[in-house]
């Protein structure tokens with residue numbers, strides 16, 4: 001096996017470093033190979049959010065319930081949930097519709113020495129079966145679901161959630177004020193530059209995700225979470241245009 005084929009080798013993301021034909025971003029094998037580096041260098045707060053998912057899971061997981069990580073990629077949030085769940089009789093399920101991600105995710109799960117089994121499913125989260133949930137995580141995944149299809153998914157999650165259970169929802173957001181949108185976007189791009197991305201990488205990635213990752217405002221998210229069946233919504237983290245919310249179902 002060559003060095004670059006080792007499934008958990010940390011590789012540097014250079015996918016947008018040279019000029020390329022405009023093409024929509026996809027979670028294919030090339031992205032899966034560099035994903036840990038890409039997400040860490042691209043999403044402000046990602047390295048803080050992951051360990052906090054463990055803390056939040058520990059607070060809200062319920063004995064005998066199901067915990068879901070929807071859009072689990074390589075399992076970073078899945079593993080945080082695994083370490084947070086304080087009950088041996090919970091079922092932890094990671095779901096992603098990218099075969100390349102799920103295949104690599106299996107390796108990360110296997111390397112993590114922990115007794116709670118993780119069940120991985122290569123499925124579309126929009127029609128995957130959900131039931132008896134206490135903690136569900138959508139860590140930067142809902143943003144890739146077409147906006148008009150987001151309510152149906154959130155309603156299914158809320159319906160499947162036990163009283164006192166939660167949804168952890170992390171998203172790239174946009175702002176109502178054009179001024180704030182410009183400032184936060186500039187700061188996000190500065191974060192990427194500080195992490196070694198060139199102007200070409202930033203602009204080519206921006207074009208590739210434009211039609212694929214659709215950010216919405218915080219108020220749109222909050223309103224829809226409430227209409228979907230969650231009782232309380234709070235923001236527990238924000239860095240620039242990246243936020244994480246906690247949507248809670250009343251006891």
Ligand SMILES: Nc1ncnc2c1ncn2[C@@H]1O[C@H](C[S@+](CC[C@H]([NH3+])C(=O)[O-])CC(=O)[O-])[C@@H](O)[C@H]1O
Nearest residue numbers: 027071073076077096097098124125139140141144
């Ligand atoms: N409809 C869908 N069904 C299933 N999976 C999907 C769908 N749409 C997108 N995905 C999957 O959602 C993941 C989004 S990444 C999540 C990071 C992870 N949560 C982490 O904490 O490291 C975030 C990002 O790249 O910004 C990808 O693996 C997609 O294949």
Ligand SMILES: O=C(O)C(=O)Cc1ccccc1
Nearest residue numbers: 038039042043172205209213
């Ligand atoms: O890179 C960006 O600009 C983002 O908004 C985050 C991101 C991270 C990983 C895949 C797609 C988008």
